[in-house]
Amino acid sequence: MILESIGASMLLVGAIRTSNMSDQKKIEKIFEYTKTWIKTEQGNTKKCQFIRKAPISDVGTEYVYRLPLGMPFKKLEYLNENVGVFKDGLHKNVELDWDGGMLHVNVYETDLPRSWPYRFENKNGWKVPIGKTYKEVVWHDFDEVPHLVGGGTTRYGKTNLMKVIMTDLIKNHPQDVELYLIDLKAGVEFSKYQKLEQVKKVATNIEQTYDLLNEVCTRLEIKQAQAREQGWSNIIDTKDNSRIFIIVDEAGDIPDEGFMDSNERKTRKECQWMLSHIARIGGAFGFRELFFSQYTTADVLPRQIKQNADSKICFKIQNGYASEVILGEKNTQAADLPKIKGRAIYKDGPDLIELQVPYISDRLMNYYLKEYEGGADEPASNGDTDLAIEFRDVD
Ligand SMILES: Nc1ncnc2c1ncn2[C@@H]1O[C@H](COP(=O)(O)OP(=O)(O)O)[C@@H](O)[C@H]1O
Numbered sequence: 235m236i237l238e239s240i241g242a243s244m245l246l247v248g249a250i251r252t253s254n255m256s257d258q259k260k261i262e263k264i265f266e267y268t269k270t271w272i273k274t275e276q277g278n279t280k281k282c283q284f285i286r287k288a289p290i291s292d293v294g295t296e297y298v299y300r301l302p303l304g305m306p307f308k309k310l311e312y313l314n315e316n317v318g319v320f321k322d323g324l325h326k327n328v329e330l331d332w333d334g335g336m337l338h339v340n341v342y343e344t345d346l347p348r349s350w351p352y353r354f355e356n357k358n359g360w361k362v363p364i365g366k367t368y369k370e371v372v373w374h375d376f377d378e379v380p381h382l383v384g385g386g387t388t389r390y391g392k393t394n395l396m397k398v399i400m401t402d403l404i405k406n407h408p409q410d411v412e413l414y415l416i417d418l419k420a421g422v423e424f425s426k427y428q429k430l431e432q433v434k435k436v437a438t439n440i441e442q443t444y445d446l447l448n449e450v451c452t453r454l455e456i457k458q459a460q461a462r463e464q465g466w467s468n469i470i471d472t473k474d475n476s477r478i479f480i481i482v483d484e485a486g487d488i489p490d491e492g493f494m495d496s497n498e499r500k501t502r503k504e505c506q507w508m509l510s511h512i513a514r515i516g517g518a519f520g521f522r523e524l525f526f527s528q529y530t531t532a533d534v535l536p537r538q539i540k541q542n543a544d545s546k547i548c549f550k551i552q553n554g555y556a557s558e559v560i561l562g563e564k565n566t567q568a569a570d571l572p573k574i575k576g577r578a579i580y581k582d583g584p585d586l587i588e589l590q591v592p593y594i595s596d597r598l599m600n601y602y603l604k605e606y607e608g609g610a611d612e613p614a615s616n617g618d619t620d621l622a623i624e625f626r627d628v629d
Pocket residue numbers: 348349350386387388389390391392393394395575576577590591592593594
């Protein structure tokens with residue numbers, strides 16, 4: 235059974251790490267240790283067959299193997315979940331990928347950046363940069379996957395990612411994007427964005443959250459009626475470019491139920507219902523939900539929201555169980571992330587990608603967005619000189 239063989243192989247992996255075998259030899263040894271082969275009824279062993287190797291730009295090498303016919307998908311998935319065996323054995327970063335009967339073992343000489351500064355780029359559509367891997371920038375496309383759920387221990391970068399997403403959406407679609415912000419950490423993070431033209435409402439307590447969500451639900455009904463009248467079923471197929479984002483930071487910071495009176499408890503339940511409702515049916519009508527929390531229990535992260543968000547992102551988290559709550563069963567990887575701020579596992583459909591999320595300082599965000607702060611143009615402040623230094627330092 236592959237499960238046992240991976241456990242046992244960890245011991246052997248230590249031995250190959252210190253040997254001076256080539257990376258290709260090491261990969262093939264690991265295939266042996268992990269029994270990545272097929273046994274035929276006649277008792278023959280059919281192994282992965284080396285096809286070629288090729289450089290991945292200047293960051294690593296790709297090794298391509300032909301998989302033996304009949305290799306179960308489950309076995310490959312399991313191997314991928316245990317990609318740590320390759321990382322340990324080669325003492326390098328490794329990613330596995332398979333398609334059309336081929337297994338690609340990508341070996342990287344470089345590490346992920348410990349910090350990756352955000353820069354705005356004009357682009358088409360509703361894509362935002364979500365992070366950088368060993369080899370490329372990963373984008374989250376809100377027209378493909380409308381909702382995003384995020385988790386991770388406090389101080390590892392959830393709010394920063396929401397700021398990156400807000401900045402990028404506003405810069406790229408100043409006319410079409412509308413934002414509803416829910417910040418239950420008493421508004422310490424989001425209150426200051428109230429003055430942006432694109433920000434419709436900011437809620438900082440449970441009553442305001444209730445009003446905000448009511449407004450969104452009413453708008454959703456109007457859009458649904460419009461769709462019926464005009465005969466469309468998904469906004470992305472129409473000329474309507476408006477998109478409404480509901481961004482929830484620290485959803486779990488709603489006061490403990492024990493301290494709530496029954497009215498508050500009822501309001502909280504209704505808020506959760508509305509958030510679930512928007513997640514469940516809003517996508518087709520241009521409503522996008524971002525739901526981030528350090529708490530990952532079911533009463534904070536309603537099942538409906540999780541089920542309707544096909545992408546998830548999880549920063550460093552306390553244990554494998556908490557990681558599974560965000561990323562799905564058996565996906566414990568966020569617990570093993572290094573203690574680096576902004577380092578996360580992004581789940582895009584079935585793919586799990588380790589990446590470094592872009593970092594934006596408050597000053598840079600202010601620089602990008604100050605033209606959207608209603609009212610008279612403010613004279614350029616001295617801060618711009620400092621900002622020039624910031625650009626120079628990081629580029
Ligand atoms: N992507 C990142 N890259 C580098 N540093 C980051 C990143 N995200 C956050 N940080 C640092 O960590 C601090 C805490 O991040 P924050 O987003 O407030 O965490 P959370 O909301 O998860 O508690 C930030 O003030 C910043 O200094």
